Amino acid sequence: MPAVAPPSKVLVTGANGYIAIWVVRRLLEKGYAVRGTVRSESKATYLRHLFSTYGDKHEVVVVEDITKEGAFDEAVKGVDAIEHTASPFHLNCDDPNEFIEPAVKGTTGVLQSALKYGSNVKRIVVTSSCAAVLEIPTSPRVFTEKDWNQQALKEVEEKGRDALVMNKYRASKTLAEKAAWEFVEKNKGSIGWDLVVLNPPYVFGPIIHDVPGPDQINTSMAEFYNTLLKGAKDEKTLATLGNCWIDVRDLALAHVLAIETQEAGGNRFIVSQGTFKWQDFVDAAHEAGVYPESALSKGTPGAGYGPGVTHMISYDTSKAAKVLGLDKYISKEQCTKDSLEDFKKRGW
Numbered sequence: 001m002p003a004v005a006p007p008s009k010v011l012v013t014g015a016n017g018y019i020a021i022w023v024v025r026r027l028l029e030k031g032y033a034v035r036g037t038v039r040s041e042s043k044a045t046y047l048r049h050l051f052s053t054y055g056d057k058h059e060v061v062v063v064e065d066i067t068k069e070g071a072f073d074e075a076v077k078g079v080d081a082i083e084h085t086a087s088p089f090h091l092n093c094d095d096p097n098e099f100i101e102p103a104v105k106g107t108t109g110v111l112q113s114a115l116k117y118g119s120n121v122k123r124i125v126v127t128s129s130c131a132a133v134l135e136i137p138t139s140p141r142v143f144t145e146k147d148w149n150q151q152a153l154k155e156v157e158e159k160g161r162d163a164l165v166m167n168k169y170r171a172s173k174t175l176a177e178k179a180a181w182e183f184v185e186k187n188k189g190s191i192g193w194d195l196v197v198l199n200p201p202y203v204f205g206p207i208i209h210d211v212p213g214p215d216q217i218n219t220s221m222a223e224f225y226n227t228l229l230k231g232a233k234d235e236k237t238l239a240t241l242g243n244c245w246i247d248v249r250d251l252a253l254a255h256v257l258a259i260e261t262q263e264a265g266g267n268r269f270i271v272s273q274g275t276f277k278w279q280d281f282v283d284a285a286h287e288a289g290v291y292p293e294s295a296l297s298k299g300t301p302g303a304g305y306g307p308g309v310t311h312m313i314s315y316d317t318s319k320a321a322k323v324l325g326l327d328k329y330i331s332k333e334q335c336t337k338d339s340l341e342d343f344k345k346r347g348w
Contacts, residue, residue, distance in 0.1 A: 002260040003123040004081040006031030010259065011079040013110060014086025015060065016043040018218040019127060021209045022252035023083050028054050030256060037063040037075050046210040067105035072113035080120050081259040084110050085127040087176065096156045096163060099172035107176045111183045114193060121193040123265065125258045128177040130201040130244065130270060130315065131170040137312055144316045145268045149174045194265035196258045201272050201315070205248035205335050206342040214348045225343065227278050228285045231297050239303035242277035244315055247330035257324040269320040273329040275311040277304030284336035290344055
């Protein structure tokens with residue numbers, strides 16, 4: 001028996017975000033009712049228009065400040081599950097707390113509201129990140145759900161504002177996820193729901209949230225756009241720099257599976273399509289034929305592929321495959337083609 005099934009109502013926080021809006025779409029397509037939270041009425045208007053065909057199956061409420069005590073008290077009433085995706089990530093913060101506070105308070109805040117007022121809630125899914133899992137290795141390493149990023153926490157604790165920006169972000173995701181698990185442990189005698197955490201790496205794929213121009217894309221897709229179309233990485237970097245990734249549409253599916261799969265409760269899942277070097281996506285862009293060759297970065301074709309290519313970071317995704325059934329993923333080629341077609345349609 002699934003933990004939650006259609007036509008149950010699901011709360012999606014930060015519903016206008018890059019990942020969350022795809023989660024909303026997946027849920028609606030499967031027959032769920034969705035209540036989304038956004039920070040302003042203008043963002044609500046965009047969502048209402050985008051999903052207008054779903055009528056009263058889709059509603060949007062404004063939660064201006066997710067760090068405020070009781071911010072989600074009204075939003076959690078009457079929902080059967082919660083997908084908590086709200087946690088902004090932009091690389092322009094100086095004080096580590098500008099990352100950490102909204103991540104931690106937003107996460108514990110929605111759990112606190114669910115404890116107090118979410119009498120129907122059966123499952124809460126928190127979108128964490130592989131940033132809470134990985135530590136930068138000195139030799140190739142395969143990470144699992146048992147791993148935690150202590151490295152970033154240590155650097156932020158020791159260096160504060162002088163810590164690397166990415167480590168401030170990684171620390172925020174680590175602390176927010178730890179806070180979620182600690183909350184559940186502390187309140188296990190009082191809660192009627194269980195927790196699932198999803199840990200994705202880089203997320204790429206088409207954009208359906210409201211983005212006026214390429215300078216306002218979310219961080220991961222901004223890097224994708226600038227690397228493929230603006231020559232943001234040199235030849236050597238394209239061939240050597242990489243990580244792991246997942247298509248945003250597969251990640252949205254993972255969010256649906258995470259509320260439906262009874263056995264998922266109480267677990268964290270790494271959800272990753274696999275490894276990449278940036279050259280892989282550059283090559284896929286040339287194969288896609290969406291933009292003229294002259295408009296695309298080139299690098300060294302083929303330098304990203306091959307059994308001899310070393311990936312410093314990779315993830316064991318067998319748990320997500322076994323428990324969630326997430327074992328088929330959108331390819332780099334399809335993701336690249338669809339993303340470029342989206343950029344072109346927008347006149348970028």
